[in-house]
Amino acid sequence: MNDDATIESLRDRLRDFAVARDWGQFHKPKNLAMALAGEVGELLAEMQWLTDEQVHEKLADADTRNEVEEEFADVFLYLIQLADVCGVDLIQAAHAKITRNDDRFPPSQSVF
């Protein structure tokens, strides 16, 4: 697997990016959490007036797809930075949560 394919590679680029601009002073947990919520809001705004079918059409067109991908990227990048300042391993936390959910929601039961 290529090293670029890891979250760590993104985390490291983001650390360098922040250091080069002296932005580390702003990267406190609450600030980054607010920025994350802001970017999620922008991702939702890409879809809010569309049907799910229209979302897929937007993703099938290279130009409009790019706008949506940028919003995904912004959400992911702030999530990585927030996890970084909080010392949270996203991949490990996510695996642990799926394992817990496997217990909480047995496949044989209807939960709705």
Add this chain to the structure above:
Amino acid sequence: MNDDATIESLRDRLRDFAVARDWGQFHKPKNLAMALAGEVGELLAEMQWLTDEQVHEKLADADTRNEVEEEFADVFLYLIQLADVCGVDLIQAAHAKITRNDDRFPPSQSVF
């Protein structure tokens, strides 16, 4: 690198999880985007009345740390599922965005 350390390993577990419960019917872009926003809200709720110092104290205690990590996991898991149904490669989109930001915000300039 261990295969478990990839986003794909999480995506695949989430796909299996949804298939086993017949939840795929709910996993449309807008539903997942709303779920993502909901989980980000829960992550913010973990920090909203705390100072940044208190957030770090919460993360330093194993019990309370676990609550925060679960919220990180929930956000990440919905982001992965939303990206999956939208056919977006999070890692690639994120690298592309950092590269673009490198151009938009030259280190030598003040942006504030």
Add this chain to the structure above:
Amino acid sequence: MNDDATIESLRDRLRDFAVARDWGQFHKPKNLAMALAGEVGELLAEMQWLTDEQVHEKLADADTRNEVEEEFADVFLYLIQLADVCGVDLIQAAHAKITRNDDRFPPSQSVF
């Protein structure tokens, strides 16, 4: 018009509520903004797996309607408190924005 029907009547009750519990110390702009985002997340969570028709059915049943109304209330109450600490008159700001939007989006033009 009944005095209870005003935003000011809610604002005043919220001020008294916070004073009685010494919560004013937590009611800073960023904290309240995060709490607002958290409650909006909970409101979205009430609807995320439903169709719009099912949302209306949920609202037509007294028990489930109550859950949704509570989330609306929570969002509104934090919005009022955030506006209060920021010294923003919500009604006046909203009227001004509608007037601006009337200019920005003339009815005769298609904007989509």
Add this chain to the structure above:
Amino acid sequence: MNDDATIESLRDRLRDFAVARDWGQFHKPKNLAMALAGEVGELLAEMQWLTDEQVHEKLADADTRNEVEEEFADVFLYLIQLADVCGVDLIQAAHAKITRNDDRFPPSQSVF
């Protein structure tokens, strides 16, 4: 009390605004809930890199204050529209919630 000072006056202007542009077709619960989350994200973005003191300075300057007020207005206007399509009386729901919270959080007890 002036009629313009009511939420109903805003609701009615928003209804007229939507009718004049044939936007009612987009104003379904889930779409409006996403729009609300999007605008809350923009409101948070106004504050995310600032300290609470800097938020107050931003509000003390007429130009920058205006930007913040517009975001407050956008949040409030979507909240009113979402409540309208859901048939929820915001003022009444908010009073009911404060009354409930008075019971849940007795002033004499510490809740933290």
